[in-house]
Amino acid sequence: MGKVTFSRGGIHPRDCKYARECAIEELPLPKTVYVSMVQHLGAPAKPLVAPGDSVKVGQVIAEPGGFISAFIHSPVSGTVKGIAPRKNLAGDPVMHVEIAVEGDEWDPAIDRSGDLVTDIPDDKALILGRIKACGVVGLGGATFPTHVKLSPPPGKVADCLIINGSECEPFLTSDYRIMIERPKEVVVGAAIMQKVLDGCHCVIGIEENKPEAIAAIRAAVAELGYPDIRVQVLRKRYPQGGEKQLIDAVLHRQVGSGGLPIDVGAVVQNVTTSFAVYEAVQKNKPLISNILTVTGDKIPAKLQHNYLFRIGVPLSFVMEQAGGIPDTAAKIVSGGPMMGKAVSNLDATTVKGTAAVLYLSEAATRRQKESHCIRCGKCADACPMGLEPFLLNRLYKAADLEALEKNAAQDCIECGCCLYSCPAHIPLLDHIRQAKGQVMGVIRARAAAAKAAAEAKKQ
Amino acid sequence: MDNKKYIVSPSPHIHADISTTSVMRDVIIALSPAAVVAILVYGWAELLVLLVSIVSCVLLEWAVTRWMMKRPSTVGDLSAVVTGLLLALNLPSAIPLWIVFIGAVVAICVAKLPFGGIGQNVFNPAITGRVFLLVSFPAQMTNWTPTPGFVPVPDAVSGATPLSLLKEALKGGSTIPQFLASNDFSMSSLLWDIGASAGELSAGALLIGFIYLLIRRVVKPWIPLSILGTMALISVVFHTVNPDIYTGPVFNIMTGGTLLGAFFMATDYVTSPMNVWGGVIFGVGIGLIDMMIRYFGAYPEGMSFAILLMNCTVPLLNRWFHQKKYGRT
Missing domain, CATH: 1.20.58 (Methane Monooxygenase Hydroxylase; Chain G, domain 1)
Known part of the structure; x- marks a missing residue:
């Protein structure tokens, strides 16, 4: 099958994947973490701990505040210091659970071994239950609770699960690193979701600028031998990773205005979400960590990293560990340069969906003065x-x-x-x-x- | 943390390496082969026409925006340079320089700035200037005596533009073969004609410039293709029916302002439709009107009139044609 892409619009920004060769490193633990109660789409989570409680890594500290919401787990072991509003990335006050880190003691129910578990449970309800209990949300940007997305409403049937490995935003490399370092886990995660969706087709879409990832995922698919999973190479084009664009590219179907992917029989999940689903279902490991890229334009190679971080670590700690904020940085973005959010509060905490800390220089990011529309179209x-x-x-x-x-x-x-x-x-x-x-x-x-x-x- | 201030603004955080100035610079680069050929063939006179036209347009725009409109000058976007360049390439090299200046006044101070400046004008400024001069100074505007150039051009027709000669002959009742025989012309020498306005001179130079614009994605090919396609189609039909009085497609496309107009003036962003199909209708209209003027009108060719007339339809075409939206029927 040839390369495909979406049918309308799009741009070709420069790749700038400077951090692509940086292997995933584990970020050390800070003294204190701040776990936000708003790190998913939908209702904020409700804290279940009180100041003074001691918690282990992976222990539930907040429950869903509504149907579209998610569990939140402690990313560290230690003592709950407080539950109070704290400024998020944009400077808005949001409830956070503050935990003082003491050691690194994990909930014993979590399988921390590196062994690959390929046998998928047969019981759909059990799988969905684990995904929900582990607080898995979409890590491609929208942070929509994954168990909700994997439960089509009555009368709607998914006939294709699309795993999004396009990572079309410039600079970002976390999905790429996951695909080349943990390809088998990603494929098992895809097979699990495929099972939940009653064995529909599964397509893993990856952009052509990541040949190593394509090769790694293809090899994993071949080796694991799950039925009806294939890799589809996508032409490089932004915003290919947008749900509607990806469905158009892979299935040549368009989601109607105000509609959802399931209306055209599609469910889209990110590769990193697939990895999180694997860890939740096969290893009983809640979503307490994720991968983020620290990168930017005109910054030295030693400041570029891909980190496995505990969710709740402050951004300022990430930046400090990564070698400090470069002098050239004029804007700090959480996420990619096209859709990420400018950081107005350096002490804001990382959340489940944090994918990058991006330093942009004045030249790259300063908005030019607006002039008259020349109707170029x-x-x-x-x-x-x-x-x-x-x-x-x-x-x-x-x-x-x-x-x-x-x-x-x-x-x-x-x-x-x-x-x-x-x-x-x-x-x-x-x-x-x-x-x-x-x-x-x-x-x-x-x-x-x-x-x-x-x-x-x-x- | 230190007290350094960082920029906070909504996404996107990066921008394509493009600006109005860069777009205009590309158009200037694309027009330069044609300008160079014109200077080589017509010499100092052509160079002066170009300089006077460009400098007048720029100074007028600067003066009017700063002093009369009390706005920041828009000279930096180079659009006035493009207007001056296009106007000059539409004029005979022997034209008195004060007439060139009047053309610039009409282009900038009548067609462009009163509408609000760049992006707001209904009519293409350079063409408006040219047409104003054509109806006001018909003698000077049709004085095609070639000025001495820097390089000799072989096998060329001098004097009046062959289009006007041919038009006169056809009006007088003779046929195309009679006209060619009596003037000792061949069709190919007509194409090498130097008795033309500078911009019409070299199809090759214009084509190179246009290809550059296509490669740089400054313009899309639909408008020029529909103009040239329409002209070719009409020419083929009429020429086949009666080759004695109707010129053929190659002649019609290679002479007059056809290529300059189709490549560089009908594709002006501001005065052409934004939608592909709107652009096709716009182009077909231009081709149709130009051919009607060539075959049945009083002027030897009508690219400028055709473009101006179709400029009027652009707001309507923009209203009627919208691109297909994702997920909607």
Whole structure:
């Protein structure tokens, strides 16, 4: 099978995968960790510990606060010092559990050996139960609880599980390292999810710029011999890792506006999520650690790392261990350069979805002064959703919500291709994000009103 | 932690290596082969026309934005240079320089800035300037006497542009073969014609520039292809029906401002549709109007008029044509 890609829009930013040769190192433990109660999509988790409690590595410290929510486990052993609001990455106060680290004593139920376990449990409910109990969430960016995604609503059937190994964001290398260092675990994880989805097809999509990962995963698939798992090479193009784009690339199906992948029979999970599923189901190990890349432009090789970190370690500790913040850094981003979030609070803690600490130089990241739109249409060419960012920008300025909805502002996936491509440096995405929020508000209000009217009629 | 301040802004955190200035610089680079050929063939006179046109456009834009509009100058984006360059390449080299200046005034101070400057104008500034001069100074604008160049050009027709000669002859009732015989022309020597405005001179130089723009992804080929395709189709039909009075496709595409217009002026971002299909209709319209003027109109060729007329349709085409959205039918 040849290389495939999504059908509309997209950009080709420079790779900048400087940290690709850095093997995964284990980050040392700090004196204190701060475990956020908001590290997944959905309701915040509810703390189950009190100050003074002693905890072990892997012990549950918070339970789901709703249907779409997740368990949270202690990443370290030690004593709970407090449960209090603390500023997150963006500077917003969020509940955190503060734990003083004492030794490294693990919950004995966790299999810490390096042995590969390939026998998958037969009981679907047991598998889903373990994934849920281990607090696994999607690690590709959205941190959607994995057990929810693996439980299609009644009437919907998944016919293809897509494992996302595209890692299309420049600079990021954590998925790449997982694929070449732990390929078998990734494939077993995929097979587990395949089983939960009643043995649907499984495609592992990897971009062509990672030939070593393609080879490693292919070898693992061949050796493990699970039925109906194949590797699909993807053409290099951003945002290939976007769920909707990946489904389009692999299955040539498009998810309707406001719809979910399951509507077209697809479930997408990241390779690192697949690894976490493996550890949860086969090793009973909760999601207490993840891989992050420390990298940036114009920084020396010795500052580039791929770390296995305990979730809850402060970003400032990660940066200190990695050799300090380089002098050239003008912006620090948590995540990739296209969709990551600028760090406004260096003491913010790492969360389940933290994938990178990225240092960007002034030259790479400083926004240029906005000039007039020259109607070149590059934003519309780049938009993977087929939107017309120049038009949405104009409608936003005119505050025309009706036209914004008609022109599908709510379909924006916030990938940043429009702003990236604009020769006039117009902050298109900044405005479209606002417009999207407003339109979503209108849509939700309308739905609520319709529901209320229907109920009033019934009575 | 130290007290260094870091930038905090929404994603994306990086930007493509592109700006309005870089786009305009690419257009200037793409037009330079044609400009160089023009200077070599027409000498100092052509060089002066180019200089006066470009300098006037830039100075006018600077003066009007700073003093009349009280805005920051937009000269740095190089769009005024492009306008000046295109205007100059549309003029005969023997034209008096004060007329060139008037063309620049019309392009910048009538067609471009009153609409709001770059990105806002409805009509292509360079073409507006050229058409204004053509209707205001018909004698000077059709004085195709070649000025002495730096290199001799072999086998070339001098004097009036062959298009206007041919038009006169056809109006007088003669046929194309009679015209060629009486003037001792061959079709191929007409194509090497130097009695033309600078920009029409070398199809090769224009093509090289256009290919450069395609490679740099500055323009897309749909508009030029639909213009040239439409012209070729109409020419083939008419030429086949009556070769005595209707010129053929190669002649029509290689003469007049066809290539300069199709490659560089109809593809102007601001005054052409943004959508592919809008662009195709825009191009077909230009080809159609140009051929109607060539075959049935008073002017020998009508690329400028065709583009200006189709410029009017761009807001409508932009309203009608939208690209297909993901996941929507």
